[in-house]
Amino acid sequence: MINKNSPIPIYYQLEELIKDQIEKGDLKPGDSLPPEREYAETYQISRMTVRQAFTKLVNDGYLYRLQGKGTFVAERKVEQGLQGLTSFTEDMRARGLEPGSQLINFEVIPAPVRIAKSLAIDESSPVYEIKRIRLADQVPMALETTYISVDKIKGLTKEIVNRSLYEYIEGTLGFRIDHARQIIESSVANQIESEFLSIKEGAPIMLIQRNTYLEDETPIEVVKSSYRADRYKFMIDMKR
Numbered sequence: 555m556i557n558k559n560s561p562i563p564i565y566y567q568l569e570e571l572i573k574d575q576i577e578k579g580d581l582k583p584g585d586s587l588p589p590e591r592e593y594a595e596t597y598q599i600s601r602m603t604v605r606q607a608f609t610k611l612v613n614d615g616y617l618y619r620l621q622g623k624g625t626f627v628a629e630r631k632v633e634q635g636l637q638g639l640t641s642f643t644e645d646m647r648a649r650g651l652e653p654g655s656q657l658i659n660f661e662v663i664p665a666p667v668r669i670a671k672s673l674a675i676d677e678s679s680p681v682y683e684i685k686r687i688r689l690a691d692q693v694p695m696a697l698e699t700t701y702i703s704v705d706k707i708k709g710l711t712k713e714i715v716n717r718s719l720y721e722y723i724e725g726t727l728g729f730r731i732d733h734a735r736q737i738i739e740s741s742v743a744n745q746i747e748s749e750f751l752s753i754k755e756g757a758p759i760m761l762i763q764r765n766t767y768l769e770d771e772t773p774i775e776v777v778k779s780s781y782r783a784d785r786y787k788f789m790i791d792m793k794r
């Protein structure tokens with residue numbers, strides 16, 4: 555219920571109320587919300603206040619708006635743990651989602667300077683440049699560009715990267731992927747990202763760069779991923 559005598563702002567109370575309804579399953583992903591007017595009448599509050607709550611929930615990824623159609627409940631975000639070095643395939647399977655990839659580009663190029671440095675190889679030596687849309691139950695989650703040294707990881711094919719890169723590196727080649735450094739920063743989708751991730755240009759995304767190593771510090775991949783910020787959140791447990 556909304557308590558008008560509370561020091562807690564009304565738009566915030568409404569926000570919490572709608573979040574509770576989503577949490578309890580009274581509102582499910584894809585459901586359309588009653589119009590702002592109806593909320594205003596039910597709770598005897600102004601439409602401005604309702605709009606303020608809706609806008610916050612849209613910005614936080616709980617709701618989305620469709621021009622001329624109304625406001626809808628968004629899919630729950632995938633919560634991605636940050637401890638543990640896992641592959642996309644493993645992450646999705648662990649959640650009961652079907653991992654998939656759509657290959658955008660697979661070619662061998664001369665290593666650009668920064669990639670060569672990160673992979674500890676000579677500049678211009680051959681690297682695979684692999685661009686994949688990563689899918690969960692067919693829904694695009696991330697656009698991922700991977701650089702791998704051709705001399706270190708032999709025999710890569712389109713078929714392999716359409717399945718799992720880590721499965722090939724460990725299962726087939728017998729390397730043990732050991733550790734990685736990952737940097738996460740926020741950004742907005744450019745034209746390419748918006749096209750491949752089915753989001754608007756300028757929509758929020760999270761950029762992740764991962765440099766992955768074998769036990770002996772040999773770098774084996776440099777990966778740049780753009781994740782949909784409306785579908786993903788990251789979680790880390792901490793101990794003091």
Ligand code: 16G
Pocket residue numbers: 640641642643644698700715717718719720721762764775777779
């Ligand atoms: C994840 C990794 C990526 C790795 C890929 C392998 C992040 C940010 N990136 O997407 O570095 O190359 O998994 O997945 O987590 P695969 O084995 O399914 O091809």
